[in-house]
Amino acid sequence: MLDGEFGEACEIAMSVLVKLGEIYGADRMQNVENVHIDGSAYGWINDAGLEVIRKLASSGGRFRVPATLNPSSIDFDMWQELKIAPEVSKKQLRLAKALLSMGGTPTWTCAPYQYGAYLRFGQKVAWGESNAVSFANTVIGARTERLGDLADVCAAIAGKYPRFGLYLDENRRGQILFEANRLDSDAFDSSDYGVLGFLIGSMAKARVPVVSGMPEKATFDQLKSFCAAAAVGGSVALCHLCGITPEAKTVPEAFHGSKPEEEIDIEAGDLEKTRQKLSTVNDVPPEVICIGCPHCSVQELVKIARLIKNKKVEESARFLVFSSRAAKTLAEEMGAIETIESAGGRVIADTCWNFIPSKARTVMTDSVKMAWTSLGKFTNVTLGNMETCVDVAVGAKPRGGPP
């Protein structure tokens, strides 16, 4: 592949992957079974990324393994209504054309593990998108490094990625133990799982955390929220949740029989402090309320519909729900989309809150990931949960108290 026998695109992809492997001491290249491509939005990869991907596509690039795509910069159905700049849409359509010409699966979602990607325990894959990487390693026990944008495209073209980091047993060994036994986690909702994930991520930093006392009944959506928040709180790509993570049924198994470098008890007060840190305001009426970071599942769309049924979103607010096309289509058949939209909300597919033009200063969300990463776009953020987000959207005052 390196000598150009498989075409120029393959040569470029392999040369980048081989150099990366050399830097990180990989012993060899390995086959990967599928790829999730993070850099599928023009708004994320900019002109440089678009130029690189178009160059790869025009020089014969073809994905050798299934490759799902992260969100795009636009909802392909309603970008005009959302007032996306025509220039951005034009470039996004060019990017989509190049990615699809190489064989990309147009999932346009940051949660491909919900719809479109197929993972199993122990499988070697090459994924970008920090929440998806964290979910694949933590919940499924598939093996992936955190791929940078465009390295994922290279991996899809080569069907390979260098073997280092989290592909190797020794780097999956737990290093720091968090005891969550004392938390009233039975009463946790998705946003509480997010707060817990953020706290653990920020304390673990680059170490592999192990959590004991996580309820085994945690739902797929709650784990999604946990993994996304752990990935933005630190650089967590794998968190052993004892009893949930397939390779960490017990604490000793998670540590591969060795001793934790550090043990930390998490108390309810720690979570409350973390939750407060994630909001910059708590009593300012938000102009925008966003749910769906990472993208809502069908079940979450149905829940939002149940909460908002027969209510009306305030004239002064926008209530935006983000999901994948696949989930939206299913929820549509179940009547959930009509319920949300007739209440004045909008269910947006294919894209991310990042790309919705807005002059709003204050945003409210149930997502810890969004609360932490949205301050480039908004001035103020309030973290709630799904219920309080809907309540505020339909006119309740945000909960007071210090931010």
Next chain:
Amino acid sequence: MKKTVIRCVPVSGGASKGEALVTNQPICLYDSLDPKTGRIVNRRHELYGQCVSGRVFFFPYGIGSSTSAATLLETSRCKKAPAAIINLETEPIIAVGALLAERFYGMKIPIVHRPELDPAEAIRHHSVRVDGDLGLIEVLRHS
């Protein structure tokens, strides 16, 4: 005598110099750096308002988004890239940005990591040369 050469592990080749820009706070380039201006735009980061262009940028390690690779690449395209990067540990995400910048834009961003000692205080307020082939940081003078 303060040590003026710090040995590191090379990540990305080339050699260049600039004034040091130092933070001990990990950073996500994607949500913190505007690639078109080189400025740090994340209000939660202590370098908020500073410009990385032409500077020798030290941060301990990257966090968060995988998009940071494309962010670094775009700074190269816009000619706003840092002169060099020094990390305690460079993530593959950052390394990929530099590899692509060289391959597609012919621009080298020397990167070194795993220094023999934490260089933050030794390089702060100094002009610094980074050799990404040999894996060296040289502290040149007070700026």
